[in-house]
Amino acid sequence: MGKNQGCFWGCLHYMFDYQTTKTLVIPNLGVGVFFRFSQLLVVLYVVGYVCVVRKAYQEKDSVISSVTTKVKGFAFTNTPDMDPRIWDVADYVIPSQGDNSFFVLTNMVITPLQTQSRCPEIPDPSSTCVDDGDCIEGYNNPRGNGVRTGLCENYSTTAQTCQVRSWCPLEVDTELPEHALLAAAENFTVLIKNTITYPKFNFHRRNILSHINSSYLAGCEFNRATDPDCPIFRLKHVVSEAGEEFQDMAVKGGVIGVIIDWSCDLDWWAGKCFPKYSFRRLDSKNPVHNVAPGYNFRFAKYYKDQNGTEIRSLIKAYGIRFDVIVFGTAGKFGIVPTIVNLGAAFSILSLLPRVSDWFMLKFTRKRDIYSKFKVTHLNEDAVTEAVSMGTSYGTQ
Secondary structure, three states: OHHHHHHHHHHHHHHHOOOOOOOOOOOOHHHHHHHHHHHHHHHHHHHHHHHHHOOOOEEEEEOEEEEEEEEEOOEEEOOOOOOOEEEOHHHHEOOOOOOOEEEEEEEEEEEEEEEEEEEEOOOOOOOEOOOHHHOOOOOEOOOOOOEEEEEEEEOOOOOEEEEEEEEEOOOOOOOOOOOOOOHHHHHOEEEEEEEEEEHHHOEEEEOOOOOOOHHHHHHOOOEOOOEOOOOEEEHHHHHHHOOOOHHHHHHHOEEEEEEEEOOEEOOOOOOEOOOEEEEEEOOOOOHHHOOOOOOEEEEEEEEEOOOOOEEEEEEEEEEEEEEEEEEOEEEEEOHHHHHHHHHHHHHHHHHHHHHHHHHHHHHOOOHHHHHHHHOOOOOHHHHHHHHHHHHHHHHO
């Protein structure tokens, strides 16, 4: 019974004994330096990283953006497949401009005067034949150019292929010019108009800044050193800043990203929000991945001859697609994130004495002495004796 009572009282004391902070001054230079150095690190982290770098005292919002583009420029070509020709915006910007992505034609393979008729397929392992029995009438090869008629005919003096119903003559897209036909496209310019909104802060801004007027816009051109605010870009310089040579890229095409960064600090003591432009190539030019390089697609121009027969010119267009990519985050002082981060900082500081105690009790030479003075247990008899001694001293 006595043993059970002892366990009961021991558990009761364990649960309900009160622990209070006891100040113990330790004249140890090493522990003191460790404690102050830890405090310094926390303060530097809170002030330097949390406040200055991350600006964690701010509320954040993400940008909402709209983009329109307008390309200008002319080019001249004179090739065996077509008469001498001037190319303007309606010819080389496909599709029509205005979106946040636009394509500029730089090279092409033209197959003129195509009509709906019959002609032999281009030779490849699936289209070659010996006689009509090798050509199934009505068969449509997804990688071919038309529907087979069931006839086998001469494609050339050395090859026979299956005849197809298609737009004839068929396109031979292996004859890509080694130099871009529209080499003058490097001097084309594009006006990029970008409007952004941060709805949480009711903040609106354009990349055509307040000091830009019509006369300035008519003659300016973006230059990172001398004119970084101008929204008109010469295509050659855009490609060059992306680390590419325009004439090399123009042969087979590619994709260039025009990146506009609207990261803004909207606090009154900063109050600056301007677009920052950068450029980079988005498609892969790695020689290892040399299958289907560049960027191309096909389109056709249709018309009728004097007899009413529909004719078309098929163009396999190579060129550079420019994607305008807008991103950004705005920040403005907010009381809630400020309180949250200050609370987190004070919590970290409150843990430092415990870390220093651990260092003192584990790694110092006098850790046993410090441990003895660190914790003091009082029992009721000691408290009663101390009270009675104090009373007796008072009566004397």
